[in-house]
Amino acid sequence: MSMPPTLLRPRDGDAVRAALRDLAALGEVPILFGGPVYDDTLLLTEFVGTRTGNLRGLAVQPSSGLGGATMVAGRPMSVADYRHAVSITHDYDGPVLSEGIRAVLAVPVLVDGRTRAVLYGAHRSSAPFGGRTADRMVAVARSLGEELRIRDEVDRRMRLHETHTTTGGVAAGAEQIREVHAELRHLAAASPSPLQEQLRAMADRLAQALTGTTADTASLTSRELDVLAQVALGCTNSEAAQRLSLKPETVKAYLRSAAGKLGASTRYESVSKARRAGLLP
The missing domain is CATH 3.30.450.40 (GAF domain)
Structure with missing residues (x-):
C-alpha cells in the first residue's frame, strides 16, 4: 500500500x-x-x-x-x-x-x-x-x-498529532511530536551515514513544522541538538548518555557548550531558548 x-x-x-x-x-x-x-x-x-x-x-x-x-x-x-x-x-x-x-x-x-x-x-x-x-x-x-519504516512511524505520529489538534488535544499532540523528534535523533546517533543525515534532517523538519519557524540548525552541532532533545523529554544526564551511547561527562560537556551558544544558564533555559529558536519542537 x-x-x-x-x-x-x-x-x-x-x-x-x-x-x-x-x-x-x-x-x-x-x-x-x-x-x-x-x-x-x-x-x-x-x-x-x-x-x-x-x-x-x-x-x-x-x-x-x-x-x-x-x-x-x-x-x-x-x-x-x-x-x-x-x-x-x-x-x-x-x-x-x-x-x-x-x-x-x-x-x-x-x-x-x-x-x-x-x-x-x-x-x-x-x-x-x-x-x-x-x-x-x-x-x-x-x-x-528501515528508512521507510522510520518514515512510516513519523507519518503515523504526525497523523496522531493532527487528530489530537482537531479534537482539542494540542498539548498532548505537541508532546508526542517532541517524543518522535527525540527518538529520531536517538536513531540518527546510532545509524550509519547517509541515513544518519537523513534522520537528523527529518528531525529538523519536525521541529520546524511544530514551531512554524525555519531554524538555523548550524548554530548548534548535531550532537548538541541530540542531547538537548533528550533533556527536553526530562531525561537526566545519565539517561541521555545511555540513549545516545555517550558518557555522562560527555553529555555535560555538550550541554555546557549548547548553553553557551544559546546564552542560557541552566539546562531548562537551554531547552526553552532552543524551542523559541525553532531548534527543538
Missing part, C-alpha cells in the same frame, strides 16, 4: 534512487533500476546505467515477471538468462529485452513483512550473480526498508 505524502515525508522514489546510487558506486553491477510499490503495483521509476527509456514508468503487477514474483514471495529472486527463463512469466519481455538485459537479480525492500519497493541489478550477459554482489544488494535493501 502506498503511503500518503506529508510535510515531512520525501518521495519514496528518492530513497530508492539513493539506494541504487550507493550500489552503483560499488561498480559491480552495470544496470540498476527499481521503484516503490503503490497499492500492490510496482512502478519502475529510478534507473542507473540503462540505455533506453523503455522500462521507465513500467507498472509491474503481482506475480508477473521477475519483479512481480519477488514482490509476492518477499525474497530475492534471479534468472541467469531472462529470455529463456521458465521460472517467470514474460509479460515484460519487450522493454526488458530491448535494454539488452540477460541476467537479472530482483531484491524486495520489506517493511513489516510487506514489499514496499524492489531493487533490480542486471547484466547484459548470461551469468549468475555472485554471492558477494547479492549480499550487498540485500544489505542495501534492508537499510532502505
Whole structure:
C-alpha cells in the first residue's frame, strides 16, 4: 500500500534512487533500476546505467515477471538468462529485452513483512550473480526498508498529532511530536551515514513544522541538538548518555557548550531558548 505524502515525508522514489546510487558506486553491477510499490503495483521509476527509456514508468503487477514474483514471495529472486527463463512469466519481455538485459537479480525492500519497493541489478550477459554482489544488494535493501519504516512511524505520529489538534488535544499532540523528534535523533546517533543525515534532517523538519519557524540548525552541532532533545523529554544526564551511547561527562560537556551558544544558564533555559529558536519542537 502506498503511503500518503506529508510535510515531512520525501518521495519514496528518492530513497530508492539513493539506494541504487550507493550500489552503483560499488561498480559491480552495470544496470540498476527499481521503484516503490503503490497499492500492490510496482512502478519502475529510478534507473542507473540503462540505455533506453523503455522500462521507465513500467507498472509491474503481482506475480508477473521477475519483479512481480519477488514482490509476492518477499525474497530475492534471479534468472541467469531472462529470455529463456521458465521460472517467470514474460509479460515484460519487450522493454526488458530491448535494454539488452540477460541476467537479472530482483531484491524486495520489506517493511513489516510487506514489499514496499524492489531493487533490480542486471547484466547484459548470461551469468549468475555472485554471492558477494547479492549480499550487498540485500544489505542495501534492508537499510532502505528501515528508512521507510522510520518514515512510516513519523507519518503515523504526525497523523496522531493532527487528530489530537482537531479534537482539542494540542498539548498532548505537541508532546508526542517532541517524543518522535527525540527518538529520531536517538536513531540518527546510532545509524550509519547517509541515513544518519537523513534522520537528523527529518528531525529538523519536525521541529520546524511544530514551531512554524525555519531554524538555523548550524548554530548548534548535531550532537548538541541530540542531547538537548533528550533533556527536553526530562531525561537526566545519565539517561541521555545511555540513549545516545555517550558518557555522562560527555553529555555535560555538550550541554555546557549548547548553553553557551544559546546564552542560557541552566539546562531548562537551554531547552526553552532552543524551542523559541525553532531548534527543538
